[in-house]
Amino acid sequence: MEFSLWYLGLAAAFGLFMAWGIGANDVANAMATSVGARALTLKQAIGVAAIFEFAGAFLAGGQVTATIRNSIIDSSDVAGNPEMLIWGMLASLLAAGTWLLIASSRGWPVSTTHSIIGAIVGFAVVGIGIGSVHWGQVGQIAISWVVSPLLSGVVAFLLFRSVQKLILDTDNPIRNARRYVPAYIFLVGFIMALVTLMKGLSHVGLEFSTAETYVIAIATGLLTMVIGIFGIRRIKAVVHEDDEFRFTSVERIFGILMIFTACGMAFAHGSNDVANAVGPVAAVVSIVASGEVGQTSPLATWVLLLGAIGIVIGLSTFGWRVIKTVGRKITELTPSRGFAAELATASTVVLASGTGIPISTTHTLVGAVLGVGMARGIGALNLQVVTNIFLSWVVTLPAGGSLAVVFFYIFKSIFGA
Numbered sequence: 001m002e003f004s005l006w007y008l009g010l011a012a013a014f015g016l017f018m019a020w021g022i023g024a025n026d027v028a029n030a031m032a033t034s035v036g037a038r039a040l041t042l043k044q045a046i047g048v049a050a051i052f053e054f055a056g057a058f059l060a061g062g063q064v065t066a067t068i069r070n071s072i073i074d075s076s077d078v079a080g081n082p083e084m085l086i087w088g089m090l091a092s093l094l095a096a097g098t099w100l101l102i103a104s105s106r107g108w109p110v111s112t113t114h115s116i117i118g119a120i121v122g123f124a125v126v127g128i129g130i131g132s133v134h135w136g137q138v139g140q141i142a143i144s145w146v147v148s149p150l151l152s153g154v155v156a157f158l159l160f161r162s163v164q165k166l167i168l169d170t171d172n173p174i175r176n177a178r179r180y181v182p183a184y185i186f187l188v189g190f191i192m193a194l195v196t197l198m199k200g201l202s203h204v205g206l207e208f209s210t211a212e213t214y215v216i217a218i219a220t221g222l223l224t225m226v227i228g229i230f231g232i233r234r235i236k237a238v239v240h241e242d243d244e245f246r247f248t249s250v251e252r253i254f255g256i257l258m259i260f261t262a263c264g265m266a267f268a269h270g271s272n273d274v275a276n277a278v279g280p281v282a283a284v285v286s287i288v289a290s291g292e293v294g295q296t297s298p299l300a301t302w303v304l305l306l307g308a309i310g311i312v313i314g315l316s317t318f319g320w321r322v323i324k325t326v327g328r329k330i331t332e333l334t335p336s337r338g339f340a341a342e343l344a345t346a347s348t349v350v351l352a353s354g355t356g357i358p359i360s361t362t363h364t365l366v367g368a369v370l371g372v373g374m375a376r377g378i379g380a381l382n383l384q385v386v387t388n389i390f391l392s393w394v395v396t397l398p399a400g401g402s403l404a405v406v407f408f409y410i411f412k413s414i415f416g417a
Helices: 004-025 027-036 042-060 062-070 082-105 112-127 135-168 173-204 210-233 239-244 248-273 275-290 301-317 319-329 335-355 361-376 383-415
Strands: none
Touching: 004 027, 004 082, 004 112, 004 275, 004 301, 004 319, 027 042, 027 248, 027 301, 027 319, 027 335, 027 361, 042 248, 042 301, 042 319, 082 112, 082 275, 082 319, 082 383, 112 135, 112 275, 112 361, 112 383, 135 173, 135 335, 135 361, 173 210, 173 248, 173 335, 210 248, 248 275, 248 301, 248 335, 275 301, 301 319, 335 361, 361 383
């Protein structure tokens, strides 16, 4: 292939750019609730996210990557002209990354999944033909964009209602918080361990049976719970503060819990959303290596590493802009409310990552925050901000598709015969 080195270099550069956009924009979905609830400072949130986003992307990102790479379009339609698919993947990466740069610079929380899938569909329609798009698969993904916020909203609603019933609405909230919060901490540790063992460690050569997986996950949850208990015991009830605000000490306990949920959310987000950057890169690498279009190919470790590094760089530079938008403006968050939203979002994203469905973390988080808000009454939500976020989601699909069309024709004119 005449331009093989150019294709590999551009794929790596654009993949890194797209991963940067994911870190700059979607990291808000992992960290915004913690910052908004003031459980973590902005600097602390970036540090936590850097570690766990990287771990999730590198260890557990391979499963959903296959969906992005193979299932959106019928690549057999370009079997006779594999370079056509390379131009399309490069155009899609650059288009989605450009849109994320624009959105992140303005603090708009948009969907990176919308961006890359819209871009791939846009290129395919003009470059290959409308029949090349797997509209059934796209339809299933589109349904997940509706189902995921509904599911996370219901889970968040039920979680926060359980917090209200077991802790907040009792005669002794601080005593009951010390009693029940460790169980919530166990859930966080269990979920993180489960997704790592089931979908992550196979990429580094470690595999366990189903029984071994659940035993290790339960043990991890118990260990996490013990660590959380030690943290909770160090929190003393402040009587004079509780006179003014009854739940001040309880919220301190949930502040400890939110550190665990922040880690779980960052891991889950990294495992699901890294596919948006490395899926198209993997397709280009496969074509360059084999000289032909294949439906399946091994995912090179360096491709996942590229995506993980890009996410960390993005969240460390532009991430604060969207974090402030989502964490402070949708609704007033406390640690107990933020915990329910984060754990519900992490659980939904982990489920999606394990089944290979590339859902939108943005949709999932907003659904969870809405669920928490509805548990307190609709008046707790800033409906204007929520409306603006919904509008930004609508704009993202055509923006990604339109930019991809432009970039596709540019690459075709440069590299085409």
